[in-house]
Amino acid sequence: MSASAAAVRPSPTAHTVRRLGAALVRLGRWFWLIVALAVVVANVVGWATRGSTDVSIAVYARQASTWFPFSLAIMVVSAYLRVHVASGMTRRTFVRAALVVQVAAGAVYAVALTALVLVERAVHDALGWDSVITEVLVVGAAEPTWALLVDVAVPCVVANLAGLVVGAVYLRGGSWWGTLTLPLTVGPLLVLLYAPGARLRGLPGPWTSASDAEALVAFAGLGAALAVAAALVFTVVAGRAPVPARP
Numbered sequence: 001m002s003a004s005a006a007a008v009r010p011s012p013t014a015h016t017v018r019r020l021g022a023a024l025v026r027l028g029r030w031f032w033l034i035v036a037l038a039v040v041v042a043n044v045v046g047w048a049t050r051g052s053t054d055v056s057i058a059v060y061a062r063q064a065s066t067w068f069p070f071s072l073a074i075m076v077v078s079a080y081l082r083v084h085v086a087s088g089m090t091r092r093t094f095v096r097a098a099l100v101v102q103v104a105a106g107a108v109y110a111v112a113l114t115a116l117v118l119v120e121r122a123v124h125d126a127l128g129w130d131s132v133i134t135e136v137l138v139v140g141a142a143e144p145t146w147a148l149l150v151d152v153a154v155p156c157v158v159a160n161l162a163g164l165v166v167g168a169v170y171l172r173g174g175s176w177w178g179t180l181t182l183p184l185t186v187g188p189l190l191v192l193l194y195a196p197g198a199r200l201r202g203l204p205g206p207w208t209s210a211s212d213a214e215a216l217v218a219f220a221g222l223g224a225a226l227a228v229a230a231a232l233v234f235t236v237v238a239g240r241a242p243v244p245a246r247p
Contacts, residue, residue, distance in 0.1 A: 012089050016097035020076060024069075024105050031068055032112055035061045039120060054130035058113070058120040062135055062152055065109045066159045066193065073102050073163025077171060077238065085243045095238050098164055099231055106157030113156075114149045138196045138219050139212060147216055154223030155192050161230035162189045168234050172241035188226050192219075 010018075039058045046053030076098055084094045121131040139147045166185045170178030196219070 012093040013096045013100075016084065016089065016093055017100050020080065020097055020101040021104070024072060024076075024101065027072060028069075028105070028108070031064075032116075035064060036116065039116065043120070043123075052127070052129045053124070055132045055134055056117060056120060056124075058116045059133050059135045059137070061113055061116065062137075062155075065113050065152070066155050066189075069102075069105055069109055069156070070159040070163040070189075072105075073098075073160045074167040074170070076102070077164055077167025081171065081238065081241065082243050091239050091241075091243075095235050098238075099161070099234070102160035102164055103157055103227075106160045107153060110149060110153035110156045113152050114145065117148065118145065136194060136196050138216050143212060147212075150216060150220055154220055155189065158192055158223050158226050158230065159189055161227055161234065162186060164234045165230050165237065168237040168241055171243075172237055188229075192223060192226060195219075 039061065042057040043053045046057070080098075081091070081094055085091065124131045137148075137151050139151045162185060166178065166182070169181055169185060173181070196215075
């Protein structure tokens with residue numbers, strides 16, 4: 001009996017993934033409900049005041065869908081690592097589970113945001129409105145859906161991993177080191193978010209002279225490099241972070 005029970009017992013990593021994922025799902029449902037309502041209200045206000053809303057409102061949720069899960073990633077480290085270790089599980093298990101959950105959460109947020117933009121665009125088309133994208137993105141409204149998905153997925157995933165790094169640095173180094181290292185832990189994410197603004201403003205240089213496809217490939221490559229770097233830093237820092245008996 002004990003052997004069969006052990007055979008079906010989930011691994012500590014899978015158990016931690018489920019726990020962390022369940023917490024993020026509960027918060028994520030409320031987040032997207034609020035975002036969807038805000039998009040509807042903003043479109044209605046634009047229609048009531050100007051007769052139409054000819055810009056994409058939904059795409060502005062890119063900022064919220066980046067920074068909200070970023071803050072949740074910090075919370076995951078500060079709140080769950082202590083409980084995880086106190087329950088008799090290892091830091092390595094927590095690190096693996098946190099990386100899986102945060103990468104998955106970034107991808108899900110990107111899919112949700114892309115779907116919201118597409119639904120809004122369909123409604124605008126049905127009403128005869130435009131859906132001009134004025135948010136800082138690499139791609140424009142005329143680009144295919146997969147390009148928009150990549151454009152929003154890259155910062156979403158990197159933001160979540162950066163949040164894990166920030167939380168781990170604060171936990172290990174304390175408030176001073178956590179704050180002093182913010183340019184290193186958050187700075188690359190800011191570059192990733194706002195570097196496409198050079199294309200939007202038409203500034204000279206290879207970034208603006210490249211085609212949309214070339215710029216998107218470079219953007220995705222930079223994001224992948226930053227994601228790998230953040231995952232490695234988090235693995236090292238969280239693996240050595242002290243876990244106090246009390247918060």
